[in-house]
Amino acid sequence: MKPPPFDYSAPDTLEEALFLLGEAGDEARPLAGGQSLVPLLSLRLARPSRLVDLAGITTLTTLGAADGHLAVGAMVRERQAERDERVRRLAPVLADALPLIGHPAIRSRGTIGGSLSHADPAAELPAVALVLEAELVAESRARGRRSIPAADFFTGYFTTALAPDELLTTLRVPSSAPGTGWAVDEVARRHGDFAIVGAAAMVRLDTSTGRIDEARVALAGVGDTPVRLAETEQMLAGAEPADEAFADAAEDAATRLSPAADVHGSAAYRRHVAGVLARRTLKLAAQRAREAA
Numbered sequence: 001m002k003p004p005p006f007d008y009s010a011p012d013t014l015e016e017a018l019f020l021l022g023e024a025g026d027e028a029r030p031l032a033g034g035q036s037l038v039p040l041l042s043l044r045l046a047r048p049s050r051l052v053d054l055a056g057i058t059t060l061t062t063l064g065a066a067d068g069h070l071a072v073g074a075m076v077r078e079r080q081a082e083r084d085e086r087v088r089r090l091a092p093v094l095a096d097a098l099p100l101i102g103h104p105a106i107r108s109r110g111t112i113g114g115s116l117s118h119a120d121p122a123a124e125l126p127a128v129a130l131v132l133e134a135e136l137v138a139e140s141r142a143r144g145r146r147s148i149p150a151a152d153f154f155t156g157y158f159t160t161a162l163a164p165d166e167l168l169t170t171l172r173v174p175s176s177a178p179g180t181g182w183a184v185d186e187v188a189r190r191h192g193d194f195a196i197v198g199a200a201a202m203v204r205l206d207t208s209t210g211r212i213d214e215a216r217v218a219l220a221g222v223g224d225t226p227v228r229l230a231e232t233e234q235m236l237a238g239a240e241p242a243d244e245a246f247a248d249a250a251e252d253a254a255t256r257l258s259p260a261a262d263v264h265g266s267a268a269y270r271r272h273v274a275g276v277l278a279r280r281t282l283k284l285a286a287q288r289a290r291e292a293a
């Protein structure tokens with residue numbers, strides 16, 4: 001099918017883009033890499049009267065490290081971030097998650113900001129943003145700039161805390177303490193498919209006792225939003241980083257989930273896979289934390 005008719009603007013500056021979005025209200029949609037929005041238009045599942053193309057706004061394509069944070073501009077392409085040495089060094093779980101998204105051709109167009117704003121509950125980056133406790137910087141003409149913790153950003157099925165006149169401008173990732181390990185893993189039917197279930201984990205070890213100081217786990221594909229497993233994390237705080245502790249915590253986590261069934265898997269299957277991936281990623285993150293200590 002063809003998209004319905006729309007006006008098209010290609011501003012060069014963030015100010016101009018925010019002006020256009022503010023003027024049009026919820027009639028306009030930002031266009032980033034188009035890898036999700038263009039299919040939605042063609043299927044007529046989205047009918048914006050105006051597209052505001054962000055591709056010409058060079059200030060949204062910067063990537064750098066400052067103030068103890070890695071800052072990734074919303075229009076940084078997934079493929080560019082995946083190949084960036086600073087992303088690999090400062091946010092290894094993000095670097096490991098990016099190649100799991102679709103195929104190189106999709107990642108060459110798809111952007112970090114587009115994936116987070118699209119908020120597909122099965123997507124890798126929203127779960128990774130949660131586990132990283134990242135901040136998402138948003139800006140509008142009417143209300144200026146604000147920083148939204150990832151925990152507050154994903155508010156529902158394909159829905160975020162962004163207002164229609166607001167743009168996501170930057171993903172800010174805090175740097176991690178010594179003795180921290182990260183891991184990400186997923187189960188998909190074929191390489192490049194969306195995950196049926198995905199998991200991202202962090203383990204930080206107390207460098208004097210070797211016990212778990214802090215553990216985090218976030219899942220994709222088990223609810224309307226990415227899910228952080230708070231109870232599992234609490235079970236692990238202060239524990240020895242042993243296989244049994246991860247197995248018990250992951251088993252407990254699986255019982256707390258209520259995923260929906262679909263053609264790719266039943267609720268029981270998703271719960272099982274979530275438990276397996278939570279255990280696997282926690283164990284690998286702990287191993288990496290020991291190596292990093």
Ligand SMILES: Cc1cc2nc3c(=O)[nH]c(=O)nc-3n(C[C@H](O)[C@H](O)[C@H](O)COP(=O)(O)OP(=O)(O)OC[C@H]3O[C@@H](n4cnc5c(N)ncnc54)[C@H](O)[C@@H]3O)c2cc1C
Nearest residue numbers: 032033034035036037102110111113114115117123168194
């Ligand atoms: C065949 C195929 C396979 C894929 N597989 C995967 C996969 O395995 N995992 C995965 O996570 N994704 C997958 N994707 C989606 C891909 O990652 C997209 O790039 C991503 O979801 C959207 O990014 P985009 O830059 O293309 O955004 P667009 O499609 O341009 O926009 C997506 C949405 O976000 C909004 N938006 C974009 N940028 C901003 C911004 N800065 N501020 C506010 N709103 C904004 C748009 O208005 C739109 O509503 C796949 C896509 C295809 C076509």
